[in-house]
Amino acid sequence: MNGKREKTRLKKFTSFIAICSVALLATICTFVFAESVAAHGYVESPASRAYLCSQGINTDCGPIQYEPQSLEGQGSFPEYGPADGEITGAGVFTELFEQRADRWEKVTINGGMNAFTWRLTAPHSTAEWKYYITKKDWDPNRPLARADLELFCYFNDGGSRPPARVVHECDVPTDRSGYHLILGVWEIGDTDNAFYNVIDIHLVNEDTGEDVPTAPLSLHSTVQTESSIQLEWAASTSPHGIEEYHIFRNGNRVASTAQTIYVDTGLASNTAYTYQVKAVDRMGNESPLSNSVTVKTRGTDTCANLPTWNKNEIYLGGNKVQYHHKIYEARWWTQGEQPGTTGEWGVWSYIEDCSDTESNVPAEPIEPTEPDPCDPTDPHHPSNPEADEWAPSIYYPAGDLIIYHGKTYRSLQSHTSLQGWEPNRVPALWQEE
Numbered sequence: 001m002n003g004k005r006e007k008t009r010l011k012k013f014t015s016f017i018a019i020c021s022v023a024l025l026a027t028i029c030t031f032v033f034a035e036s037v038a039a040h041g042y043v044e045s046p047a048s049r050a051y052l053c054s055q056g057i058n059t060d061c062g063p064i065q066y067e068p069q070s071l072e073g074q075g076s077f078p079e080y081g082p083a084d085g086e087i088t089g090a091g092v093f094t095e096l097f098e099q100r101a102d103r104w105e106k107v108t109i110n111g112g113m114n115a116f117t118w119r120l121t122a123p124h125s126t127a128e129w130k131y132y133i134t135k136k137d138w139d140p141n142r143p144l145a146r147a148d149l150e151l152f153c154y155f156n157d158g159g160s161r162p163p164a165r166v167v168h169e170c171d172v173p174t175d176r177s178g179y180h181l182i183l184g185v186w187e188i189g190d191t192d193n194a195f196y197n198v199i200d201i202h203l204v205n206e207d208t209g210e211d212v213p214t215a216p217l218s219l220h221s222t223v224q225t226e227s228s229i230q231l232e233w234a235a236s237t238s239p240h241g242i243e244e245y246h247i248f249r250n251g252n253r254v255a256s257t258a259q260t261i262y263v264d265t266g267l268a269s270n271t272a273y274t275y276q277v278k279a280v281d282r283m284g285n286e287s288p289l290s291n292s293v294t295v296k297t298r299g300t301d302t303c304a305n306l307p308t309w310n311k312n313e314i315y316l317g318g319n320k321v322q323y324h325h326k327i328y329e330a331r332w333w334t335q336g337e338q339p340g341t342t343g344e345w346g347v348w349s350y351i352e353d354c355s356d357t358e359s360n361v362p363a364e365p366i367e368p369t370e371p372d373p374c375d376p377t378d379p380h381h382p383s384n385p386e387a388d389e390w391a392p393s394i395y396y397p398a399g400d401l402i403i404y405h406g407k408t409y410r411s412l413q414s415h416t417s418l419q420g421w422e423p424n425r426v427p428a429l430w431q432e433e
Contacts, residue, residue, distance in 0.1 A: 040069035041120035041166075043184050043197040046107040049088065049096060050197060057105050062095035069121050071096075075194035077130070077185050078146045082196065085143035087183065090196040101140040101179060101243055101284040102256060104200040111174035111205040116153075116184060118166040118197075125189035126157040129168060132183040136176045140284045141243065144198070149183060159189040177205045178212070179284025202284075213238035213279040213287035216245065216260075221295040226269040229295050232261045236279035236287050248276045248289070270299035303327060303354035308391035311336045320351070323391070327351040392419045401433070408433040 042051050050068035053061035064070065073082045073090035082091030089096030116131065131153035134140075138148040153170035172182075180203050186195040216233040223230040236242050247255045247262050250273060255262060267273065274294045279287040303322040307313075315321065315330040321339060322328075328339040328348040339348040390404040393416065400411040402423065409423040409430040423430035 040067075040072065040122070041118050041186060041195055042068040042071065043116060043199060044119040045115070045117040046109055046182075046199050046201060048184070048197040048199050049104055050093075052105050053096075060095060062093055064089075064093045064096060069119075069195075071196050072193050073196060075187050075192050077187070077194055077196070078149070081185075081194065084145035084147075087144045087146075087196060088181075088198045096198075097143055099140065099143045101280055101282070102246075106179060106200045106202040106284075108202045108204060109172065111172050111176075111203060113169055114172050116168045116170055118162075118168075118184070118186065120162060120164050120166065122164075124161065125159050126162050126186065127159060127189040128157065128185075128187040129153075129155040129166075130185040130187070131168070131170050132185070133173060134180045134182075138180070139282070140179050141282065144181060144183075148181075157189070172203070174205045177203050177285070179203075212285045213242060213281045215288040216277045216279055216290040219275065219277055219290045219293050221275075221293060223263075224295060224298050226298050227267050228263055228265045229267060229273060229275075229297060230261065230263045231275055231277070231293075231295075233277055233290060235260050238279070238281035238283075238285065238287075240281040240283045240285070243280050243282045243284075246278045246280060246286075248278070250274055267297050269297050272296040308393055309339050310394075311338070311388065322354055324389070325354045327354060390417065390423055392417050392421075402430075 042048055044051055047055075047057075048068070049058060050061075050064050050071055052058040053065040054068040056065075058065075071090040071093065073092060074080050081087070082089070086094075086097050088099065130151060132149040133152050134144075134148050135150055152173055153168065155168060180201055182199040182201055184197045184199070186197075188194060213236045216236050219231060219233040221229055222232050231247070233245075236245075242258075244256045244258050245260070245262075246253050247257065247264070249264060254264065264273070264275075272294055273296075274292055276292050277290040281287075303325070306320055306322045306327060309321040309323040309328070312335075314333070314335045317330055317332045319330045320327060321330075323339040326340065327350075329351055331347050331349055334347040337347050340350070342348045387401045387403045387408055390402040390409070395414070395416045396402065396411045397414045398411055402409055402411070404423045407424075409432050412429055412431055415421075415429055421429060423432075
């Protein structure tokens with residue numbers, strides 16, 4: 001009987017020991033895990049890509065914008081760690097894998113000694129700190145790979161616990177300039193993980209032998225509407241090739257394009273805008289700004305829906321026409337009587353000037369159209385009755401004669417005239433007699 005009791009007591013004791021062991025192990029594991037999880041951090045200065053995401057300066061960053069300290073991945077870089085193409089996101093945060101010359105905000109630093117500041121959410125045993133920079137010939141428009149990097153700064157902490165704020169003085173290379181990446185790697189001492197922070201920098205060094213793009217030349221506007229302005233410029237050059245152009249309106253960057261032409265849309269009518277353009281090469285180097293040009297959108301064209309006066313047309317009282325950029329209304333039936341020549345009490349009543357749709361083209365003076373009775377060579381002389389004044393929205397067959405600014409022109413090919421196709425501007429359509 002006593003033996004049976006002893007066995008029961010031993011069994012209960014063994015169960016108690018087992019339960020305590022499991023509880024103790026769970027407590028230890030929880031402590032270790034919590035400590036490991038708390039060992040997060042990010043590069044605060046110069047501001048890392050992830051930190052700028054948390055500040056809203058970089059956009060479309062994904063969840064890292066809420067936790068810039070969480071760029072943790074497999075350690076022992078570069079032998080192990082994130083795969084090529086995923087290094088900038090620690091192999092986890094896919095949005096940070098994106099790599100283009102214009103994708104991320106850049107921090108300007110000079111070559112030479114620079115301080116790199118890490119902000120740690122909790123101290124943790126640390127093995128190493130390593131800093132890499134992209135090589136001179138790296139491609140900023142391809143995801144980052146190990147082959148793009150070279151080590152330039154290293155610290156061995158030997159497993160010690162760093163403070164919450166860690167500052168390293170590193171000598172940044174002075175033999176390159178322009179857009180580069182700096183990769184900071186914090187190797188944890190008692191786990192197999194590391195933290196990866198990439199910094200997008202605009203590196204400034206003098207006499208590096210690297211050429212920046214030439215500035216775009218001859219920026220000008222070729223077409224304006226009530227809500228858009230078309231810009232054109234001469235191409236920039238760079239030994240690395242031109243990647244794109246940045247367009248600035250009133251000092252703010254509004255668009256990018258790979259072409260040397262751009263149409264800015266959604267503008268207010270009858271409003272002036274100032275533009276400049278900057279070139280960016282395939283290495284991320286930026287050119288100086290182009291010349292500045294101020295362009296005005298067109299106002300609403302009050303003549304757009306009015307017919308141009310034609311001497312062969314019959315007009316009734318109340319009919320309106322446009323002629324020489326002015327609007328007239330007929331008081332009664334008329335044919336062949338030219339608006340502007342019938343006097344205050346004549347058939348044509350002057351209403352108002354048309355809105356100037358050529359707001360960015362200096363207006364040319366309109367020559368007097370009254371014939372000189374003493375000069376038979378005058379195109380308005382009665383000996384040239386077949387020549388009408390040129391006007392937009394009129395069909396002119398090949399060989400037709402017109403008068404524009406006191407000169408006679410012959411149509412070279414059949415066409416319907418448009419604003420901007422004035423005879424003195426389009427030699428392909430008109431030949432002066």
